[in-house]
Each structure stands twice: as structure tokens, then as C-alpha cells.
Amino acid sequence: KAGVTQSPRYLFKTRGQQVTLSCSPISGHRSVSWYQQTPGQGLQFLFEYFSETQRNKGNFPGRFSGRQFSNSRSEMNVSTLELGDSALYLCASSSLDGEKLFFGSGTQLSVL
């Protein structure tokens, strides 16, 4: 079974631009979560989608948004990029029983 796949692996953007990150969950998984990982703040929960609906949301500004498609693939969008948005963005899908989380390798976003 293929794992969680994220694309692209690396992104370089400048301040003020916007960016879209993509995530494909493990086949059959319906829940997709997004996390931001930085050296200073650690792993911070962004949001979770289940069956195309946002089920949970973390404490991030409205510039961070996401969506999920009918095939459970998810995208995350960050608008008006700031230098502080530079981070590793991790996507994860939950097992059907909701007990386990499986992570992708992440997208490393650098805002210059």
C-alpha cells in the first residue's frame, strides 16, 4: 500500500506570493490533517479534513486554508506569504479507526 505522498518536496517563494501544497492520503483513508513544523514552534496543528469537510482547525490566521476533494486528496493554500511561514509542512492521514496517524515526507517551504 502506498504511503502518504506530498508534492512538491521543496518550494521557494517570495514574500507576498501564495502557494498551494498537495497531499494524497493512504488509499482508503478519509481523514487528512496538516501540520506546520518549525525549529522554534515545533509541530503545530493546522487543520483536519474528513469527507471533504473541515473537522478541526488550529490557531492559524485565515491566510492558511485547505480543502479536500471527493477522492480524499487534500490541498493546503497559504496566501500573502510571510518570512515566518518558512517551515516543513506535513500532511498525515488517519487510519479508519482514527487511532493512528501516518505522515508524508513533507513539503519544505522557504519564503525569501
Place this chain on the structure above:
Amino acid sequence: GEDVEQSLFLSVREGDSSVINCTYTDSSSTYLYWYKQEPGAGLQLLTYIFSNMDMKQDQRLTVLLNKKDKHLSLRIADTQTGDSAIYFCAESRGTNAGKSTFGDGTTLTVKP
């Protein structure tokens, strides 16, 4: 809010046992997790324990949970150089691993 704390660094000799500790504050935590992150990779779920258990063993890994003190530990027996990585403790409520709270990670260095 919920908080998960871990010591930042641990160094051991190859062949010794490693013990990584974690404390959490949320008494409603249902599942407690241990993840491993190697450089340039996402998080890999190592093991997890339900809150009504006090111990779980999985090959070289032993998880101990003291629910009264909200203390979780991960023991790695016969530690190898390949175990060098960052280890994250996390907790979730209910069967919703998608919204987990993570500690800042413990960097384990295994010296030959």
C-alpha cells in the same frame, strides 16, 4: 490548553538502553503516541498506548504510562546507531489521531 513536554537531548552508547520521557497535561488524553523522525523525513509512528493501559511492549520498544502523574516513557532496548533520530511524544483525545498535540521532540544520539 493541552501541553506535552519532553527533554530535548539524550545521548547513549550503542547496545545500552535508552529511556525517553514525556509529560502531558490533558487528563482527557485517550491515546499517547511515540513517533520517530529522521533527517529530511516525515514522522513515523513507532507505537502507541491507550490511556487505560500502563504498559505496552513491541519488540525492542517498551512504553510505560503513569496516568496519575501524566508521565509517558519510551524505552529502547539494545539501542543501535540507526536509532539516532528525533523522537516525538504526542497525545490525542478520543479516536481522533488527526488532531494530536506534539511535544518538541527529543534528539537521541547513539554513539558507537
